[in-house]
Amino acid sequence: MKLITARTLKQGMTMEESKLSQSYQDACAIAFLNENDMAKFNLKEGDLLKAKTSYGEVVVKCGKVVIDEGNLLIPMGPWANILIGGNTGGTGMPDFKGIEVEILKTDENILNVKEIIQKLK
Amino acid sequence: MEIKNVPCPFCGSLCDDIIVNVENNEIKSVKNGCGISITKFMKHHVNAVKSPMLKKEGNLVDVSIDEAIDKAAEILKNANYPLIFGLSTTECEAQSKALELAELIGATIDQLPSVCHGPSIMALQSVGQTTATLGEIKNRADMVIFWGCNPIEAHPRFFNRYSGAAKGMWSDRSKRYIVTIDMRETSTAKKSDKFIKISHGKDYELISIIRAAIKGQGIPDNVEEITGVKKEDLENLTNRMKNAKYGVVFYGMGLTQSFGKELNTDNAISLVKDLNEWTKFSIIPMLGHYNVAGAVHVWGWQSGYPFSINFALQYPRYNPGEFSATQMLVRKECDAALIVATDPVAHFPNEAARHLAGIPVITIDPKFSLTALISEVVIPCATAGIEAEGTAYRMDGIPLRLKKVVNSEFPPDREILERIIERLKEKMKEQ
Numbered sequence: 001m002k003l004i005t006a007r008t009l010k011q012g013m014t015m016e017e018s019k020l021s022q023s024y025q026d027a028c029a030i031a032f033l034n035e036n037d038m039a040k041f042n043l044k045e046g047d048l049l050k051a052k053t054s055y056g057e058v059v060v061k062c063g064k065v066v067i068d069e070g071n072l073l074i075p076m077g078p079w080a081n082i083l084i085g086g087n088t089g090g091t092g093m094p095d096f097k098g099i100e101v102e103i104l105k106t107d108e109n110i111l112n113v114k115e116i117i118q119k120l121k
Numbered sequence: 122m123e124i125k126n127v128p129c130p131f132c133g134s135l136c137d138d139i140i141v142n143v144e145n146n147e148i149k150s151v152k153n154g155c156g157i158s159i160t161k162f163m164k165h166h167v168n169a170v171k172s173p174m175l176k177k178e179g180n181l182v183d184v185s186i187d188e189a190i191d192k193a194a195e196i197l198k199n200a201n202y203p204l205i206f207g208l209s210t211t212e213c214e215a216q217s218k219a220l221e222l223a224e225l226i227g228a229t230i231d232q233l234p235s236v237c238h239g240p241s242i243m244a245l246q247s248v249g250q251t252t253a254t255l256g257e258i259k260n261r262a263d264m265v266i267f268w269g270c271n272p273i274e275a276h277p278r279f280f281n282r283y284s285g286a287a288k289g290m291w292s293d294r295s296k297r298y299i300v301t302i303d304m305r306e307t308s309t310a311k312k313s314d315k316f317i318k319i320s321h322g323k324d325y326e327l328i329s330i331i332r333a334a335i336k337g338q339g340i341p342d343n344v345e346e347i348t349g350v351k352k353e354d355l356e357n358l359t360n361r362m363k364n365a366k367y368g369v370v371f372y373g374m375g376l377t378q379s380f381g382k383e384l385n386t387d388n389a390i391s392l393v394k395d396l397n398e399w400t401k402f403s404i405i406p407m408l409g410h411y412n413v414a415g416a417v418h419v420w421g422w423q424s425g426y427p428f429s430i431n432f433a434l435q436y437p438r439y440n441p442g443e444f445s446a447t448q449m450l451v452r453k454e455c456d457a458a459l460i461v462a463t464d465p466v467a468h469f470p471n472e473a474a475r476h477l478a479g480i481p482v483i484t485i486d487p488k489f490s491l492t493a494l495i496s497e498v499v500i501p502c503a504t505a506g507i508e509a510e511g512t513a514y515r516m517d518g519i520p521l522r523l524k525k526v527v528n529s530e531f532p533p534d535r536e537i538l539e540r541i542i543e544r545l546k547e548k549m550k551e552q
Contacts, residue, residue: 002321004304006374007409009274012157016131018168019467019491056471067305071321078467078491086472089382091243092235092429092445094470096378098322117466117494120478 001037001072003053003083003101011075019078020113028077029058029110031103032065037072043105050106053099055085059108072101078116127524129158130210130506132276133408133516134255134283141526148507148527155277162507162526168489170501181499190537193459193483193498194544197226200457200481202433206446207463208534209233209410212511212523215534216416219461220423220430222542229431229455232416233409233463235445237374240383241406242417242427243441247383248390253369253403255517260289261401264365267301268389269324269375270407273308279407284371285312298361302327303375317358320349322380327355328388332395334359368402377406405517411506414514450476459483459541461534462505464490485537487529501531509533 010027018024031051033043043049047062051072058079067073074080076096083101088094111119122144128137140152141162151162173189174181184192197203205223208216209232216232223230234242258265265284272279280286286294301310302317310316319327327348334340334355344352362368370393376385389404396402408414417427424430426439429446442448446465449455450473457480466474467490477495484496487504503509508529514520532540 004321005378006271007275009156009277012131012275013160015467016157016160017164018488019464020168020489065305068318068321071304073305076468078471081467081469081474082471084470084472086447086451086470088442088445088448090442091382092239092441092448093378093382094236094447094473095380096236096374098380113467113491114494117478117491120466120471120475120495 001070001101001103003051003097003099004071004073005076005080005084005096006073008075011077024077025110025112028075029079030061030063030075032063032067032073034067034069034071035064036069038062038064041103041105048106048108048110049103050108051083052102053083053085056082058082059106059110061110072103078113082116124524124526127526128506128513128521129154129161130411130504130513130523131157131161132411133413134276134279135411135513135515135521136278136282137521143526146527157277165487165504165507169487170489170493170499173501174499176497186500189498189500190540190544193500193541194548196457196481196483196497197459197541198545198548200226202455203228204446204449204455204458205230205461206458206465207232207461208416209413209463210505211412211462211534212505212509212513213412213415213419214511215461215505215538216412216419217423218535218538218542220420222538222545223430224432225542225545227432227435229433229444229449231430231444231446232413232428234413234417234428235441235447236468237409238377238406238413239428239441239445240377241386243383244386244390248387248394250390251393251397251403252405252517254519255283255515258369258403259283259287261292261367262369263292263296263298264361264368265297265299266368266370267299267309267313268370268372269303269379270371270373271303271307271309272371272407273312275373275409276407280309280312284369292367298365300358315354317350317354323348324376324379324385325381325388328385328392330355331359332388332392335363335395335399362396362402363399365400365402368396368400370402370404371407372404373407408516412513414516414518415512415520418514418518447473455480457481459485460492461485461538464492466491466495485534487531500537502537503529503531503533505533511535
């Protein structure tokens, strides 16, 4: 699948309150995909899925959105960024949209921001 | 007390009609703001940093502001290749001070376009830009195209206040044809007259085909196979573009972050340039943070460059591919970082954030950002546009004066940066 990261209204609102809040996690630790893709991966809304790229893997909640099959939309934030690489192709701009991502249903937990930060070190 | 005409310090729209009701130095209500704006004003104190802090034995502990500034100056003095990053969500005066500091210590200084609209600025430098003020667009535009942007979610009042549904002197929603070109049907697409769904990453191809069509070349029969867009829709679009009296393209990170990046924006600007042979057309990048344009102007005056500037050779050099904060961090080149009014740990690729977590970081921010949590020094400041006044530039390059509506016990970013510069100069003399 192709990973697309993007700003959403909920991401913007919760970010302005506190990035340490549960509401920020609810707004950002979520991946939206097409109904047919959800069926293909045996996922329903609220299930947990693991997304994996060549740069990292992250567990997020599954959400439904109108989008082409084969695309996975994750709001910008620390969860999406685990999947993004630092290569900018000489432009300074990382590939925040369009990198290859694999998904599968999981029963692992979503990391909170403090756990993500712990893993940075 | 009701304070009127307050500019909102969130996005590049800088809506300056916000009414803030303040009692006993507390914001009681906000009128006219979008959901994000109301949250920004009403919850500016939530998760706030309460005291300057230093990391001691692995924990952040409260210290005096003098001690925090001294430590910040010490870290920057000892660094061989420091990075200064952020500043797109603070006022121009702080941006100016940060550049002065970068020059003093031979740092690399970068701001948020390197992860959002950098490719727009790079394209502008190579082909120029046909631009307009948002007021002119509101009053005159009869065709509005949103390309790879979703202002209903990212700039929530932009559609009604400046563009799609704005009531101007000679144009309004009934006289305006609105098109959204995007890979998905966004909230903005739903409010448009026409949604054109493009295959992801095919913007460059589609723009090139439109440019050729405008110049009289036929639209290829297999255009849908190439771009995902129906030939009939493209014929209609190009006709409407040529026949508009005053058109405008607003574009976002759908162009700048997808494959092609600055080549996409270069081509989009060139399309608008071509259209001006037929009619009046403008193009404006939808800047997400409220003072990206301010840093572009201020650093442009001071150094000649808008972002990704390096002072290691004691004169400014510009190269986003080399000096963007992401690149500096991923290559593990910088050995200390000063982060002002932004949160790279939340918004940078994890690979870049990992290096940041391993070097001394100084964070100046009113809130506990994720970057503050990995910092050696955290200095709280007055939030620009709420607790401190200053200048900010709207996405169309119009400067507006931010207002102070409540007091803060902490100084604004510009004062903190000035104090770090003074302390640093003292330390340099002591050497």
